[in-house]
Amino acid sequence: MCCSGFLKIMMFIFNGGIFLAGAVILGVGIWVQVDRSSFLDILDEVEDASSLSQLVNVSYLLIAVGAVLLLIGFLGCCGAIRENKCMLLTFFSIVLIIFLIEVAGAIVLFVFKDVAGELLQELEKDVQNSIKTNYGNDNKLTSVWDNTMEELKCCGYRNYTDFTASPFYNNGGRHLYPAPCCNSTISAEKCDEAKAQRSNIDGCFDKLLQLIEDNALVIAGVAMGIAALEIAAMVVSMVLYCKAGKN
Secondary structure (H helix, E strand, O other), X not given: OHHHHHHHHHHHHHHHHHHHHHHHHHHHHHHHHHXXXXXXXXXXXXXOOHHHHHHHOHHHHHHHHHHHHHHHXXXXXXXXXXXXXXXXXHXXXXXXXXXXXXXXXXXXXXXXXXXXHHHHHHOHHHHHHHHXXXXXXXXXXXXXXXXXXXXXXXXXXXXXXXXXXXXXXXXXXXXXXXXXXXXXXXXXXXXXXXXXXXXXXXXXXXXXXXXXXXXXXXXXXXXXXXXXXXXHHHHHHHHHHHHHHHO
């Protein structure tokens, strides 16, 4: 009885961890889904961006995995409480399948970081041409870029020179750059070339790539923790399954 009680406690701990990890992944998936619109709005104005836009759809995968992990955590706890052989065996089978999928997914995730960087770099010329042609003339594109630069604290795709010769830059012969391209400590007024050069604000390419890499590392770390919990939970569930059979 003492051993059985200990195993039940361990099942609670392991499945509680799986449940919480599922909640984290589900939250990240929802966050990506909510913020995907601004990213897709930028890509809408760029030709040959379909390959990169597909990366945003990873949010659906994260939501699905998070929901499944929540279900697994709940199922494991119920199986341990009731010592139900059917629930324990179902739990073991589902966790084993998810574990194998996670191993494959982790490999893809590490490769994804490099692929995302390459795809963003391939789009550089198209995005820059889109800015020079439409920024300041297309209200939708201008608004999307303004919001993106404000949120990520960046300027242009690579730097402030992306806006040179754009409709915004040529408007009335002012030769000015968007406000995010100038550091507020240097200038609180008009952002001209000299001030933009002194501010040296990073381009959104670097910020987007860093955001992707950081999120990939967070998800990979959570996945590794989940995998360890799943292995332990599978071992404990099989022990409980065998004990339930003897009882």
